[in-house]
Amino acid sequence: MAWSRFGVADSERLSPSARAARLRDCQFGRAFTEHVATVCWTAEHGWHNASVRPYGALPLDPAMVGLHYGQVVFEGLKACRSPGGQTSVFRMADHARRLQRSARRFSMPELPEALFAESIEELVRIDRAWVPDAAEDRSLYLRPIVYAEEPHLGLRPSTVYRYLLMAFVTDNFFGAVEDGVSVWVTDTYTRAAVGGTGEAKCAGNYASGYLAQQEATEHGCQQVLYLDAKERRWVEEMGGMNVFVVRGSGADAEVITPPLTGTILPGVTRDSLLTLAREAGLRATERPLALAELRDGAARGEITEAFACGTAAGVTRIRRIVTADGAWDAGSGTDAPITERLRVALVAAQRGDGPDPRGWRHPVR
Numbered sequence: 001m002a003w004s005r006f007g008v009a010d011s012e013r014l015s016p017s018a019r020a021a022r023l024r025d026c027q028f029g030r031a032f033t034e035h036v037a038t039v040c041w042t043a044e045h046g047w048h049n050a051s052v053r054p055y056g057a058l059p060l061d062p063a064m065v066g067l068h069y070g071q072v073v074f075e076g077l078k079a080c081r082s083p084g085g086q087t088s089v090f091r092m093a094d095h096a097r098r099l100q101r102s103a104r105r106f107s108m109p110e111l112p113e114a115l116f117a118e119s120i121e122e123l124v125r126i127d128r129a130w131v132p133d134a135a136e137d138r139s140l141y142l143r144p145i146v147y148a149e150e151p152h153l154g155l156r157p158s159t160v161y162r163y164l165l166m167a168f169v170t171d172n173f174f175g176a177v178e179d180g181v182s183v184w185v186t187d188t189y190t191r192a193a194v195g196g197t198g199e200a201k202c203a204g205n206y207a208s209g210y211l212a213q214q215e216a217t218e219h220g221c222q223q224v225l226y227l228d229a230k231e232r233r234w235v236e237e238m239g240g241m242n243v244f245v246v247r248g249s250g251a252d253a254e255v256i257t258p259p260l261t262g263t264i265l266p267g268v269t270r271d272s273l274l275t276l277a278r279e280a281g282l283r284a285t286e287r288p289l290a291l292a293e294l295r296d297g298a299a300r301g302e303i304t305e306a307f308a309c310g311t312a313a314g315v316t317r318i319r320r321i322v323t324a325d326g327a328w329d330a331g332s333g334t335d336a337p338i339t340e341r342l343r344v345a346l347v348a349a350q351r352g353d354g355p356d357p358r359g360w361r362h363p364v365r
């Protein structure tokens, strides 16, 4: 598609020192770059009017469907610079396809993979100066979003949509996490039920988690671990990350994560870690994990490690599990060697200069 470029005038671009000032606070979702990419969709013209423009407020009709009825889906992926200076986007096609699946679930038009790729290339190129150097423990987080723009309040899908891509520089989601995080297992709230929207990345899934997150904070935990909505027995995932446990140690270690049964977001990091674990000769299994297995397995020394994973969080050790009935250390070991090994393998796959046999890094030239 032909892209119109309405870049910030050279004279108005942030100077290196102004950029450095903005980068002083790189908490998640704060240090936005200078541009956004956008594409419109109408029933009549399909996807059209692709442009890159300065970051700024958008026109908003008070009756916009997305605002009222939540026809809003989005993605989150990262661009990194390798030590050799190559900027690449991690598993871009997988994120494009997940955005399409989320859109389908919400009766929205699917953005073609090629257009998704073009938008990222356009934005990363124009805001290239924002991509952190390999030596920094930071990356450029890309946030594509599609929302319903038609002003009408009848209950039917919108006939007008906008795709928008923005980017920000971010540190590690949890800050320094050598100690790992503690998780609160809520027995008040659930995240998703069979037939619902759990496997879609939609806006409402996140706002509905805030109360559970508040519960977690009140119990001294950083994150919520959700159980299934029916039996309240099976571990599903966290508010923004998938979950793994490790059984055993050394060459016999097995990494286990709950299966994708429709209520869990199919994490790209989850999939990457299953692949990397298998390539490292570990057994990697997708099977239901009962909360009782986590508790009893840790007590018996069989569950040795637990970790959360996602694009924003990377691989983060889970240190402690807290429930209304008691708390326990998530793994029996003082170290978490398998977690660390997988974390290092993932970072190498994302940021390395070496061969990329799986085709996971999409270079932006």
Ligand SMILES: Cc1ncc(COP(=O)(O)O)c(C=O)c1O
Pocket (backbone or CB within 6 Å): 076, 237, 238, 239, 240, 241, 242, 265, 266, 267, 268, 269, 270, 309, 310, 311, 312
């Ligand atoms: C609910 C939820 N689970 C899991 C993940 C991890 O997915 P990914 O590894 O694709 O970032 C995310 C983040 O996108 C999420 O929001």
